[in-house]
Amino acid sequence: MLHRIRRLFGIYAAYHLPEDSAHPRRDRLLLIPPFVRAGARAFPHAIRWARMRDPAARARVKQLLDLSGPAPLALDARLFEPPSAGPDPQAVTIVMPVYGGLPLLRQALDHVVRHTDIPWRIILIDDASPDDVTLPFLRDWAAQHPAILLENAQNLGFVGSVNRGLAEAMAHPDPVVLLNSDALVPDGWARRLLRPLLEDARVASVTPMSNDAELGSIPEPGRASPITAEEAAQIDCFARETNGVAWVPAVAGVGFCMALSREALEAIPRFDEAFSPGYGEEVDWCQKTRASGCTHVYVPNLYVAHVGGQSFGSAQKQALIQRNSAILTRRYPRFDAEVHGFLRRDPLVTARLALGLARAEVTRDAPLPITLAHSMGGGAETDLQRRLHADLERVGHALVIRVGGMFRFTLELWTRRPDGGHGMTAAGTAEWDHVTRLLAPVTQRALVYSCGVGDPDPITLPDLLLSLRQPSDRLTVLMHDYFPLSPNPTLLEDGEHWRGLPDPASTSPRHETRRPDGAPVPLSVWRATWGRLLYAADRVEHFSRASQNLTEAAYPGTPSDLRPHALPVAVPPLPRPAPEAPCVLGILGSLAPHKGAALAEALSRETGRNRDCSLVLLGGIDPAHRLHAPARHHGRYDVGDLPRLAARYGVTCWLIPSLWPETFSFTTHEALATGLPVMVFDLGGQGEAARAAPNGHPVPLDLAGDPGGLLARAISLSQDQT
Incomplete structure (x- = not known):
């Protein structure tokens, strides 16, 4: 012990x-x-x-x-509270520096005119635009709108232009919004952006969520993603339905669209020109105002498109970021650590998930894949990652709802990045209502049950998953194990013995469970409940004929489909050992009790007595068991290293000691691919695979209690390399 x-x-x-x-x-x-x-x-x-x-x-x-690995963050329940009305701002003064970029400038100004929901004025600063069309356009536009146009005789850079605009703005009594000429504000934006300034005198700046807003980026912080004006407007429609007071304090705002309080501007009226021509100046201003007790917040109920990054070319931008970041680090040594701390606890993760799912809805090319999965790794996880990769290439987004982790439900929003990579945003909750609220924007769903093992109340899972289904949605059930047939997903009885498919009337404690309140769930109730899911499915996918037969015996007439897995990594055949080579029995896999952990320990003892065959385990073993010398335990392995490891240890024969009827055995197929003899017990997917392969050797399950007999078989197979 x-x-x-x-x-x-x-x-x-x-x-x-x-x-x-x-x-x-x-x-x-x-x-x-x-x-x-x-x-x-x-x-x-x-x-x-x-x-x-x-x-x-x-x-x-x-x-x-x-x-269960790194704990996901908790969903912020405040975001799901009904939106409420805030105070009405009297007016707003917008400061917009301009340096060319007329097509986007036209869009930005058009959005201001059409979408600003309170009285407004705009201060435009032309920073000696390098073309001959921008300034004439601004003069004409300013004459027709409540605008003040400032014309720089020479280029002052972004910081210098902003400071001219801020000085002019302070002549007016209203809050100020710094707005880039490539930011597209949505309908009704001003009230939502200004609300924190009006309700909390400590708030110095407010930044919305965006496709490109550093800490406020959706769906991943610090990663820009392309968006169209139409898509952004649709995402904002979902954003405005969230709670308007669930704003989040942060270490700094982002100047592409940032509301500034007059009180903070009166204290610090200018951006520091040490950051000229631009980048990092608003961070510096935020740190100075923080030192006086001010806060800076993000509002999750406003989404503003940032479509350009127009002020500088990419090479110049990177040089400026590097230089100005060094200034910030010297001035504020704790700033980088504070940013990392913010990202570790990410209080905006709920908004990232909510608006990320809205973004998935407006940009997807097919129904959104939504998979209910466990948190325990193994073959089901290998298959899930393969499917996720295909879904992201095909659809661009996918959602995984995991059970069995730190939270009852952990939501993982996977996204294909512009560079072709994949990103993931995750948070957890105990409330299924939060899941349904987050999924409200998604109108077409491809629902998949992968595995529910590990959930604290699994009898509820079928109906919860069915509650997500809409009339046109397809539902697929994947039979990675026998959890839909029994609370015991291996179907084994006490002592890890296989006795066949249990009858629904069985009273075996291995085939019943209890709910969190202690109420018993007999197998008959389990079958009736999970049967609703399987009979409602469009497809029940099996990975071996053996698994298909067992499932159809429990649920006859389900829409069954046989689709065996392919190995994710090809395993090349190994050279045949010489007949006189010493027998080395290799065991593959991570050995839990049902995977043969006790048998592996017994075999290790037997090799201590029978020196005609040695033993090596490539994989892990349950903590309740261990191998005894002279057996060797290599530990975890990568499939691609299998040929090298087999040669290193001189493996002449494989054993897959799994005691349950596997739905599909990756380790069996890996071992068979080497070309060496492979012993498995004659049941389930492993027996089916061995019977179909010339080097497969199914052995009676009775030999699980006879380690000496198994070693004798291994010696015989190792010597008979014909």
Whole structure:
């Protein structure tokens, strides 16, 4: 028992010890008290896992010990509160520096005229535009609108032009909005942007969400993404339905569209010209005003398109960013750390998900893929990543709703980036209502059930998933395991024994579960509930004939489809060992109890007595078990390294010791691809694959209790390399 606790603490420390710890031994000791407290809470669930092999109990242990990887951020429930009306601003003064770029300038001014919902004036500063069309246009436009045109005799740069505009703006009594000539404001923008200034005297600046607004970028902070004016207007329609007071304090605003309070401008009326011609000046102003007690906020209920980055060419822009960032670092040594801290806790993540899903709706080329998945890795995760990659190439966006992590539901919004890479924004919640609210903009959905193992109340999952379905939506169920057939996804009985498909009337504790309130869920209720999902599906996808037969026996007449997996990485065949080569039995895979962990331990003991065959494990093993010398344990491996590792250890024969009827066994197919003899127990997808391959050798399941007999088979197969 002490050995297991030590191993578990080692895993806990690996998850929780800071990577950059200057004192790892001290910090490791400091983890002991929280480990003990979490372990005490997890103990009853650990007992249930040990006795019943209930996957929900195992997931709860991982959750309480926080062993599910980096914790996602929590959704901010304030965003889902109904929008409310704020105070009415009297007027607004807009400051817009201009340097050429007439086509975008026309759009920006047109949006101001059509969409500003309060009295306004605009101060235009022509910074000696390099063409002969921009200034004449501005003179004509200013004569027809409430505008003041300032003409720089020579180029002052962005900072110098802004300062001229701010000086003019202070002659008027209204809040000021700094607006780029490539920013397209949506209908009704001014009230939403100015509201924090009117409701909180401490707020010095307000920045909206955008496709390109540094910390306020959607769907990923710090990453610009292309958007059209029409798409931006549609996204803003969804933004304005969110709570208008759920604004978020940040370390700085972004000057492309930034409201500035008069009080802050009276204290610091100019941007510092050390940042001329531009970039970083608004950050400097924000830090100076923060020092006097002001705050800077983002408003998630306003989305403004930033379509250009027009002020400078990209090479010049990068040089300016590098130079001015160095100035900021010298002046404000903690600023970079504060930005990283903001991103780690990302209080804007709910807005990123909400508006990111709205963006997915207005830019998608097909129904949005929405997959319910677990958090436990393995073959289901490998398949999910493959499908995600294809979905992102085809649709551009995809949503994964994970169960079994720190939150009951963790939403991952995946997006194809302009450079072809993939980005992901994630947050968690315990409330299904938050999930449905976030998905409200999405009118066409391609729903996929991947795996629900690990959810604390899995009997509710079928109806929750069905509640997302709209009349025209397609639903696919993937049979990665037998969770839709039993709360025990392996279907094994006590002692990890295979007794066949359990009858719905079974009273075996391995095939029942309990709800969080303690109410029992017998197998008959489980089958009836999950049957609703399978019979409602457009397709139930199987990866082996064996899995298909078991599922159809439980749910006859479901829309069944057989689609075996392909290996994600090709494994080249290995040279045949010489007949006189010593027998080395290789075991592949991560060995949980149902995957044969106890058998691997028994085989390691047997090789200590029978020196005619040695043993090597490529993969992990359940903490309750370990290999005994002289057996070797390599640990985790990459499939691409399999030929090298097999040669290194001299493997002459493989064993896949899985004791349950796998729906598909990646490790079996990997082993078969090497060309070496492969032993599997004759059941499920692994037996099916072995029977179909010339080097496959299905063996009776009874041999799981006879490690000596298995070693004798391995020796015989290793010598018979014909």
